[in-house]
Amino acid sequence: MTTVLKLGGSVITAKDDLETVDDEGMETVLDAVGAFEGDLVVVHGGGSFGHHHAAEHGVSSTSGIHDAAGAVAVHGAMKRLNDEVVTRLHERGVGAVPVHPLSAASRAADGALALPTAQVGTMLGEGFTPVLHGDVVAHEGEGVTVVSGDDLVIALARSLDATRVGLCSAVPGVLDVDGEVVTRIDRFDDVARAVGGSDATDVTGGMAAKVRKLLALDTPAHVFDASSVGEFLDGGEPGTRIEHESES
């Protein structure tokens, strides 16, 4: 019974202010995490810690760099944000331990992500709460490329056979063309028109990429905003539920 929870970079950081935590967003979501009892893996995005450095050094999820100092600049900023999250979770009695993807994961030449999870499984078994984050990882033929929090969520949900996946974003769910939350998505075509335009707006992929990846999971996923983390962790179904149609 493992839950994977993604905290969007736009929720926990002030996206326009370099390396600045959004205290209200951060406290809201971490309070909810602190009240949860159960096996939980937390993944957070980069927001104003990661994206600026990635852009400055010219590294994306598909286009890499071989400059070690550039790689370490992005990685170091993400570790500073991760340290904030881990420390604030300790203040709430959560046994958070950091897991830095650069240290564990890698990509093959075709971009396929390999993320070993025995360490994460052992941490969960010992009562710890692993906290991962968007990062750079070694990528065959590219040097290092960006791995997004969303990609880590997908890899973790599969490897750990997670029962629930939640993505806390800046919006209350996947929105339709009228700006209303779509409560359920089981085929991409349902929302293609509404989310299609956001593909290019984020270095790590917008809502369209998120929906496509989540539809490919066997685990149902929920997209919601900071006010609904507690409801999700309590077993509720806030925001948008994304689950591919069963093959029958």
Add this chain to the structure above:
Amino acid sequence: MTTVLKLGGSVITAKDDLETVDDEGMETVLDAVGAFEGDLVVVHGGGSFGHHHAAEHGVSSTSGIHDAAGAVAVHGAMKRLNDEVVTRLHERGVGAVPVHPLSAASRAADGALALPTAQVGTMLGEGFTPVLHGDVVAHEGEGVTVVSGDDLVIALARSLDATRVGLCSAVPGVLDVDGEVVTRIDRFDDVARAVGGSDATDVTGGMAAKVRKLLALDTPAHVFDASSVGEFLDGGEPGTRIEHESES
């Protein structure tokens, strides 16, 4: 043709001063690393960064803790030392990237260390120099325990099929009872009397444990001091050569 080089904590830190780098030792060994061309994995020990925190929080390689804040205290100190090593290697033109063992490795209930190395292999293939360090890792039934730099060297040498292993220590090699360097060890009995007494003097095992582990490797290993890192990397055989007798 991969070389694994361990930099002892007592070489690169002032062992009696909390979280203090030994500038002379550090610069000497990193200058030699900077002059090397080839696939190299660096592992460093904890010295005054790791051991103090490990002792304070009561964690060793066999006796664990479930206190996440304690684990992060040891881990954080080791990351500060690692950051020093990585930054100083960048200053020497080496494409160093950090690999934090807590993020990647774990131990089974019997203490067996699992260290995935696809990420390290990909880094080497892309021209980077991975830099690992002694750390705490999740350990089934124990919470987290200490993993020594020596244990990481053994695991890396095996997984990466390393051609050479070097351990830079505070002494010029394994010493006999008269304090002279033993130039070659191919059976533990050769040096049992001389090294037997040091087993209990170090949280991560003294020279006796080191010799036993290195004798179990198929790769020849060399133990030497800071002045001989360059000679070792140039293909020389400084200090003590440790290699088990071939089975014939």
